Amino acid sequence: MRTSKIVDKWGNPINVELDEPQTESSAKLAQLHNHYGDHPSGGLTPAKAASILRSAERGQLIAQCELAEDIEEKDAHVQSELGKRRLAMQSVPWNIVPPPNASAAEQRDAEMIEELLRNATWLDEAIFDAGDGILKGFSNQELIWDFYDNTHVIEACEYRDPSWFQVNPDNRNEITLRDGSHQGEALRPFGWLAHQHKSKSGYLSRHGLIRVLVWPFLFKNYSVRDLAEFLEIYGLPLRLGKYPAGANEKEKMTLLRAVMSIGHNAGGIIPKGMELEFEKAADGASDPFIAMINWCEKSQSKAILGGTLTSQADGKTSTNALGNVHNEVRTEIRDADLKQLQNTLTRDIVYPLYALNGKTYQNPRRCPRFEFDTTEPEDIAKLADPLSKFVEMGMRIPTQWLHEKTKIPIATKDEAVLSLNSSFTNAKPAVNTTQLKGFAALRRESIEPFADQVAIEQALDSLSAGEFDQQMIAILKPIFDAAEHNPESLKAQLSQVWPQMDDAEFTQRLAQVLFVGELWGQINADS
Template identity: 50%
Template sequence: MAIVDINGDPLTLERLEGSQIEDNSQVGMLLKQYATHPSQGLTPAKLATLLAESEQGNLAAMADLAKDMEDKDAHLLCEIGKRRRALLGLNWQVKPPRNPSKAEEQDADRLSEILEDATWFTDLVYDLSDGILKGFAATELQWDYIESQHVITGYEFIDQNVFTTPHGDHNNLRLNNGTQDGEALNAFGWALHTHRSKSGYVHRAGLATVLAWPFLFKNYSIRDLAEFLEIYGLPLRLGKYPSGASQDEKNTLLKAVLSIGHNAGGIIPRGMDIEFQNAAQGQSDPFEAMIRWCEQSQSKAILGGTLTSQADGKSSTNALGNIHMEARKDLTESDARQLEQTLTRDVLYPMHALSSKSYSGNRRIPRLVLETTESEDIAKLAPAIQVLVETGVKIPQSWANEKLQIPVPDKDEPILRPVSAQSAGLPAAALSTSVAALTTEFKDRTAQQELDTALNAITSGNMRDEYKATLQPLLDKLNQSEELAAIELAELYPSLDQDSLTEMLTKLFFVSELWGMINE
């Protein structure tokens, strides 16, 4: 059977050797170039031009702008980092296809073992999540042949600015080798993650196109605020020169006016004056309000809300915070579902196709699953399950294990068992005798007779002497009358230690409950 990638393109093993980036000199030159830093002198007109160029296949400009945004905007970096790092805390597992054969289960276990031993896998998950902001993230895989099987041994993160899209095919990412259509990526050579933060072609799928505008407006406000703080509180200096002053004299007066506010001194030619008007008026609130609006817009776009990043002291309640946290959980689950598809397609499937005995095409393949569900509250779920089971609802054990996130034990793995009767406080021999008394000849005897038999078993020779000595007088009085038994109990109570009485009653209650369950 010919080996093909997930899209049906044939594979040649020669392509697994070496690096496609290094073999292509034109692409390699792009990696060596310095970033253009388009955020320098960014204006609304310049940003609109960058967006238009990205639609025409030039992904480098927007990729460089997204990197500048991360470098210059601490709030944006913090918020996008929350989404990316949330994926690192998720547990994962490799699952075989539905109704797997023994060979498919073994292959899934083998792939899981390979990824568990891979020191690079966690870094790969983080680097691929870079597509949340930039629309896509690409890593070139490194292969090796170990123990008669092809195994991925590492990867190299490749910058987004070396990719392009052919004219008229906006979702087909290719290496920018200087040609109009670019160079197709080698089969099994790449882990290419396209992240759809919103619907659209790849150049619009990331959050960069949304966050670029608040980033731009925020920079304007920060610049204006800095200029305001520079002159705030300083008086207005007004220089006056006499008529007929030369240009050099005017320049001298201007320098003196500009420097005297900070230097607190200066000189001017005779006949010129400097007047000090009122200090600069105004306040910083308008600038701070604009900055706050931009940051809240960024938080909404990235995390779905603002109360998980900053509180305003007015609308920030615990209930609203919980709602915003639920929105974050939805985003994490969405990110995980998209990322696990890429990891299944570009990491698991190649190793499965090249080295698995159960490989039969690209339909039945193992898949990587990122666990996003949280464990249910055992204290709340356990009683509900008991009630449902007792009423006849058929609940699969696997469902309960999944809800409580309790792993299914292996065949020979020790498991926890119910507490034994010995630890409940009743001697094993007495319990055995009591159970025998409760279950023998049950059909022909009344409930009271069964209880009397159980009490006789408790006070038999199998019971400890101190309990027998305490209970026997009470039982004797009980045979005579209930009134005498009550008097006897009142007389016995002061002579009993509190702990001893509690232990005695606990054992009696245990046997009574056991008898009641059998008698139902």
């Protein structure tokens, strides 16, 4: 049998057996494969439910786990809400993160483990099955190992029924296999993905949501049963049979059968001398039963998702703002679920792969970590403007942080990267006078003040000559002369200088600019 000598996180040596799964190699555990559930939800009463929960506290988990299975199968609302939490865990990306200040060799080991898990076809299903611990408090999956290319790999991850396990009486937070002994058989190292999910504080048998959901499920079933009975008799008239004095037992039973069947068959016979009367139809309303059912389902939604508006809306108190708040709570619950699960995956999946295959393995303290990426990408448009201002102020912002915020991956050395075209960034819009002249020729009958082609061409030619500086100097010449002769009294002289400024040429030039701008806009609009 192939074994590996590994040390645990306390430095104690552990023997790892990878040839066969534990539940298939031990004769004492063979009986587990023949176990079938008892479905304790049948005839469930408050007293029976309390008894099941008390037995679980004493380490006997079978009835509590089977009751949880029944609730998830029989109650569509519970199944839907739990499904949202379990499926949400599958949609989040993940990475294998090297230890802090990792060497190049440690980084290569982390990349090796990530490559193995990226190629694993069982991982998504394992994450989903681990979510079963939300309801039951724990979820155990057995690892199936293989060895090829000098590498230990996990070929499969088999979900094991919760009824196969018990709580060790000497350690109420330890799960063991039911082998008929008092303590049970301990789970084999490197052989299990054993996830304990804390939905509430307490020891292991009280972690699961089953202990909260059993009561709304029970009361909801009572209301559904009563509603079904109400609907069966609602609207039917009360049938009253009258038998004469001295009727014997046979005659009474004959009348009773007629009373019971005449409502469904719309006809029947009774002996002469007997009477059959129809009283007022059964009256009542279904509202109390529906109200109780709704209360139970809202309680279930609150326990599972932390709110009701992501699954139910009453059309009165439900608003978009409240729905967004409830969805944020749901996201927080998902992130908390993933934090618990990533610790289990690091301990039971990443560490065994690192210990068996890692080139740098010395002890568990430098083990890579399995991490879910729960950060949301920032709004790039909102982030770009303040960042540019911070950079102008002298802040030194690392590019790695920005890549994480925006979820934009960092390019490798050999990858092509986006860049701004220098000819595009430096280009300035140029006036194509030939194009403008041709377009103006088509529009000259509708454009003022340039009513003929000659005037249009002169306007375009003057714009391309670049004579603005000289024109502005000619206009401002009176101000320059006054400033040169007596700068102290310039302010007082402006009222006298202003009438001497000839802006006729400048006004003409502005008209030409506006004209060309109109032509340029029409050309671009039509292109």
